[in-house]
Amino acid sequence: MRLSDIAIGVSMAMLALLLSYLIVYGGLGPIATLNLRPLAVSFLNYTYNPWKIVYSAMSPEAVTAIVWDFRGLDTYFETSVLFIAIVGLIALFRGANVVQGVSSKGLSIIVKTSTKLVAPLILVAGASLAFHGHLSPGGGFQGGSFMTVAMTLLAIAFSIEFFQQKKLTLNRLLAIRCIGLLAIVVVSVYLLVKAVLLGGYAYIFQNMPRINSPYSMPSWFLDRPLAGILFFFNLSESIAVIGGLTLGVVLLLLREEELKAIIGGGEHE
Amino acid sequence: MSSATTFLLTTIMISFIINIAISLYGVFAKPSLVKKFIALTIFSDSVNSFAILIGFRRTPLGYPSIAVMPSPPQSVEDLKRFVSEAVDPVPQALVLTAVVIGLAVNMFLVGLIMLYYKYYGSTSTRRVKI
Amino acid sequence: MSEMLPVIMAFVAALISIVATWLAVQERDMLIATLFSALQSTCYALIYYLLMAPDIVLVYLPVSVGILPLITIILIKKTERYEE
Numbered sequence: 001m002r003l004s005d006i007a008i009g010v011s012m013a014m015l016a017l018l019l020s021y022l023i024v025y026g027g028l029g030p031i032a033t034l035n036l037r038p039l040a041v042s043f044l045n046y047t048y049n050p051w052k053i054v055y056s057a058m059s060p061e062a063v064t065a066i067v068w069d070f071r072g073l074d075t076y077f078e079t080s081v082l083f084i085a086i087v088g089l090i091a092l093f094r095g096a097n098v099v100q101g102v103s104s105k106g107l108s109i110i111v112k113t114s115t116k117l118v119a120p121l122i123l124v125a126g127a128s129l130a131f132h133g134h135l136s137p138g139g140g141f142q143g144g145s146f147m148t149v150a151m152t153l154l155a156i157a158f159s160i161e162f163f164q165q166k167k168l169t170l171n172r173l174l175a176i177r178c179i180g181l182l183a184i185v186v187v188s189v190y191l192l193v194k195a196v197l198l199g200g201y202a203y204i205f206q207n208m209p210r211i212n213s214p215y216s217m218p219s220w221f222l223d224r225p226l227a228g229i230l231f232f233f234n235l236s237e238s239i240a241v242i243g244g245l246t247l248g249v250v251l252l253l254l255r256e257e258e259l260k261a262i263i264g265g266g267e268h269e
Numbered sequence: 270m271s272s273a274t275t276f277l278l279t280t281i282m283i284s285f286i287i288n289i290a291i292s293l294y295g296v297f298a299k300p301s302l303v304k305k306f307i308a309l310t311i312f313s314d315s316v317n318s319f320a321i322l323i324g325f326r327r328t329p330l331g332y333p334s335i336a337v338m339p340s341p342p343q344s345v346e347d348l349k350r351f352v353s354e355a356v357d358p359v360p361q362a363l364v365l366t367a368v369v370i371g372l373a374v375n376m377f378l379v380g381l382i383m384l385y386y387k388y389y390g391s392t393s394t395r396r397v398k399i
Numbered sequence: 400m401s402e403m404l405p406v407i408m409a410f411v412a413a414l415i416s417i418v419a420t421w422l423a424v425q426e427r428d429m430l431i432a433t434l435f436s437a438l439q440s441t442c443y444a445l446i447y448y449l450l451m452a453p454d455i456v457l458v459y460l461p462v463s464v465g466i467l468p469l470i471t472i473i474l475i476k477k478t479e480r481y482e483e
Contacts, residue, residue, distance in 0.1 A: 005298045016290035020283045031278050032327045040324075040357040045348065048338055060338040062358040063454045067365060078366045085373035092380050129457065137337060137453035141369055145461035152469060225341060245466065248376045252383070252473050277406045281446070284413040288420050288439075295424035301482040303429050303474060307436050310467055311420055314443055321452050332402055335451050356451045364455055372462050379470045386478040393483060 043070060048225070053208055058219045059134045059227035067139070068233045072205040076184070079240065083181065086244045090174075093251050098164045106159040115157040122150035130238035134227040140234040144241025151246045160253055173247040180240025187232045191215050205229070274327070282322055288315040302382050302392040306375075313371050317364045324357035336361070409449045416442040427482045429475045437468050 022028055036044075047065045049056040057065040067075050106112065130143025155163060163169075188205050194215060195202030201213040207229045209216045217228030292315065295308030326333050336358040342348045382392065389397045416439045423435035440463040447455050 008294055008298045012290040012294045015293075016286050019286045023282055023286070024279060029323075031275065031282065031322070032325045034327055034329070036326055036357055037359075040359055041352060043358060044336065044352045044355055048341060049348070050341075051345070060341065062336040062355070063361050063365075066358055066362040071362065074366060078369055081370055082373045085377045088377050089380050092384060137335070137457060139454065139457075141365065142454070142457035142461075145458060145466070149461050149465045152466070245372075245376075249466070249470065252376075252379060252470055256477075274403060274406055277403075277410045281409055281413045284417050287417055291417075291420050291424055299424070299482070301429075301479075303471070303478065304424070304432065304482060306474075307429075307432055307471065308424060310463070311423065311436060311439060314440065314463065318443060318446065321447060321450055321455060324452070325450055332405060333451055335453055361452050361455055364452075365458055368455070368458050368462060372466065375467060376470065379474050382474060383477055392478050395483075 054211055056208060057227065057230075058208055058225060059230055060225060061134055061136065061227075063137075064133050064139050064230055064234075065227070068230050069205070069207050072188075076188070076205075079181070079184065079237065082241075082244060083177070086174075086177065086248055089248055089251055093254065096251075096254055098160055098170070098250075098254070099257070106162065107157050111157050115153055119150045119154055122153070123147055126150065126238070130234050133234040134230045135225065138234075140237025141241060143234070144238040144245070147238070147242045148245040148249075151242065152249050155246075155250060155253065160250055163250065170247060170250065173243050173250070176243030177240055177247065180236050180238075180243060183236035183239070184233065187229060187236065191217070271327070278322070278325070282319070285315050285318050285322070300393050300395045302385070302394065306378060306382065309378075310371075310375060313367075317367055320360045320364050320367075324360035326356055328354055405449045409446050412442045412445045412449075416446075429480055429482065430472070433468050433471050433475070436471075437464050440464050 023031075043066060044062055046052070046056045047062045048058055048060050050058075057069040059065045059069070126143045126146030128143075129138040129146060130140060133139035133143070191202045191206045191213075192204055195213060200215070202215050203210065203213065206213065206215070207217060207227075208219065218226055219228050220226055289312060292308045292312040296305050296312065299305060299308070333356050334354050336355045338351055342351070386392050391397055419435050419439040419442065423432045423439065426432040426435065440459070444456055444459055444464070447459060
């Protein structure tokens, strides 16, 4: 072992001991109290409150209401950070394209047959999670991640040339991602445009009628709560996530011949 | 009964701190770039677990319930009972954002490590003098 | 006693995760280190479920046991497999 390794190990052990001492004697706050913090009590009170619609979000699921309605701007900027990472990945591999006209290789026929049975089931389960995100645990990211796992299974068992043959090129995946982002923008300013055209006031990301403005998105659908803007946000976010993450994985799966054309061999020191 | 629960929860929190220390040691002391990447993902997972443990609560009888209403409430007493039994939903919303941002940064890091290997010929930080 | 059962299960899962983290950092074969990291993520997912956070479990499982080990194995295939 080198001397630097031993020094790092000793300092990490001292860090762990110090933090544990602080926590056992209550220095970082109490663990598992009986009363919640006032902010949590306020959010839980107003997540579905038909007697005070002016403060409420009308969705039985508290976590989705906080993510998309009470703190909606945080989630909007997180979606754009994901978009910036995908754009950076495209810029690193610029100029590389999947080879055209090659017949698809892929794994053996046993793997292909069993993937043909399993992948549609995973896609349907992911779509179902995205649809009922406002009634039960689920939502946009959860559904999108499930569907991305199914798409990567298809990309590995068949090959990425198979995607090229079925007209699902890299540009089309990027277009799916941009359609999802556009849908988010349109839904978030819908009530604002409506108020400008018909007179009155409205806010961005507005869900239910507020003190100054009487416009609202629909909150019931036939006999179930629909929670207005949360349903549409979940749908568009799942489309955006499946496009972006599949594009990232396909870019990392490119073959060596295509990469050599853009990097051009090594210049070792 | 309640002191035993406090002891177990404190031990779980100390295990998260030990995981943070071990993964930080892995990031600093191991020479391979892929090992540093794996240890970095373990580090960010352990820090997220801190926030979720802070949101836990204790109820006078039984175990707390999730922050989802099973059916639309018919009276004000239903709402009061829900508020007195549910866990804190705010840390869960923050951790959801943190997990997605961590995934985005990790995918970009993998692309960078791949190009680093193609250019320099090795993924060991002790063999390459930049 | 029966209402402390979830907390006892979370305690056991936390101890297993410490062992898995130490083995993942010590290992020289990168493929086995990825496997230990996925085992640690499974223990964490069990802890999140017992702490009443189902939304986090539904994001954490595909991300940390599905996509991240996948791109790590692609990286190992294109670079080196053994450390040093």
